[in-house]
Amino acid sequence: MPQKTNVHFLSNGIPVILRNAPFHTCKILFSLHFGAGDETAPEYGITHFIEHLLGQSTTGDKTFGTLTKKIEILGGAISLYTTYNKIGCYINILPEHLIDTIQIIAPQITSPVFDTEKIEQEKHIILTEHKRYIAQNSWFLFAQENLFKNTGLGHSITGTPETIKSFTSESLSKYYHSHLSSDKFNIVVISQINNTEKLLSELESTFGNMPHTPYKSKSWTTTPVIAHDFKHDINNTKLVLAFAAKIPDTRKAQIATGLFKKILRDRLINALRYQNGLVYSVKCLTMGVGNTKLYTIETEAQPHQIETITKVIASECTNILTIQPITSKELQIAKNVIKYQNARVMDSIDKSCETYAQYMNHYGKVYDFDMENLELEKTTLSDIITTGHTILNAPISIITQGPEQNDNIINIWTKNFITPK
Structure with missing residues (x-):
């Protein structure tokens, strides 16, 4: 029905x-x-x-x-x-x-x-x-x-x-x-x-009598930071690379961001896990709300592997923007995955409630399953590539947690992530 x-x-x-x-x-x-x-x-x-x-x-x-x-x-x-x-x-x-x-x-x-x-x-x-x-x-x-x-x-x-x-x-x-x-x-x-x-x-x-109170939610600009949390009771080091990209808070831009994160994550898991056996998992996530967001790459591994992992991540981020750009096949696979995720949201009463409320507040309208997938299919390779450049060229923060601190991570990133000209 x-x-x-x-x-x-x-x-x-x-x-x-x-x-x-x-x-x-x-x-x-x-x-x-x-x-x-x-x-x-x-x-x-x-x-x-x-x-x-x-x-x-x-x-x-x-x-x-x-x-x-x-x-x-x-x-x-x-x-x-x-x-x-x-x-x-x-x-x-x-x-x-x-x-x-x-x-x-x-x-x-x-x-x-x-x-x-x-x-x-x-x-x-x-x-x-x-x-x-x-x-x-x-x-x-x-x-x-x-x-x-x-x-x-x-x-x-x-x-x-x-x-x-x-x-x-x-x-x-x-x-x-x-x-x-x-x-x-x-x-x-x-x-x-x-x-x-x-x-x-x-x-x-x-x-119907609830008043309109003139109030605007706040937004801020984050400052790049490098920080380590010493934890001597754990064996691995957790690593977060966070990019302070200014992505427009429109549905089109957010869909493009989701697709880029999916494709980048697939590239990273292939390079880090299947090719080099360095990590078990990699996540590409979004932290923050509204216009104050950070786009992150997160993983964890043994402390002595963190420099190598950072180098591989930097190289893959360079490749996806330059010598190995995103392909139409990768985009279609990512769209299929996102479409399936959309279906699961609509099949869940709780998740669909959340989505309706969030989208209504952010965009002024509700995106049901058909509307969301229509916007998804309209997203082009050009949209994804533009989003990727915006994210990866943004100011970067590096957060780690573990038994050892590594002060060389930012230097490794700077040396191996080559900004496209």
Whole structure:
């Protein structure tokens, strides 16, 4: 059965993305498009703290306990999370309880009351979570703090013990309402929707009065850095080469970037693993959000092999831009892989919800499976090659972690990556 996706707009401009699908359950995603990346130093962790409180009863009604409990009474489940650019609220519910769920969640989002007693209770929980998060993510946080130093992305989403302890009802409320805005909010519903008019009417009555708050998400310029994290209890050295390329935040440019990363990764795994037996895996990823992104090559190996690995990576990056340019066959293979990944996203309710919300916020429209693949097929070799030049010729940062520090990596990269004239 065809699954049609439509976008409707409430009177205040809030997009409501509806995908009518023959499921026995209903998935709702409420996305508030501000996050930890919008915080200043004294505010570090405040978005994550607010996310915790939104999971409580913030309307002053203590009859049914927490928001989680209210949803569970209807047989559903709720999950909230924070990223550097978003607070997300997922709800799984039976379709017949969709309207009731909206009536429960709406006041939590539009007019929360941050109770002092609950804030003090939650501080203990978040401090414990913070310690666990720091302990389990030391490498990620080291890379994040160094690669995004002096930006809003160079800190832990959970904040610091000092900031966590400092939050009050007043500071939380002020921050939340200064960022809550109809142009930074959208709603996704994936379900078998029998009465669209009734659903939209309910959303209009509950969210149609959300104000438009003049606020613009921040963007920064990263500074190239070379840093090493000593870890004497591990045997391998982790290596990240990060390129501060300015890729336009358009769907066309991001698709070209994804294709180039796929082709480059295939070239690198062939050279490093299958030809030379140096590494087990290589990743080509994107770090950051919005207009503050880094494009990375990541791997790990024994410390004495890192110089050789860097040399091979530099040579392959030179080759892909010069003597061995990307072929039509490589591009078609990459397109097939991306198309399959798109299909898996659309087959997953959670992933498709995320994708719809993200694209609506970034590009002002929803890309369903057919639209995404249409843009994919329009991408040319010229687009990929241009993107490759932009990424690999950008300022480079080098981050390592392991038992030994190697100060020669940047020199090896500079010597072996030959910039095309």
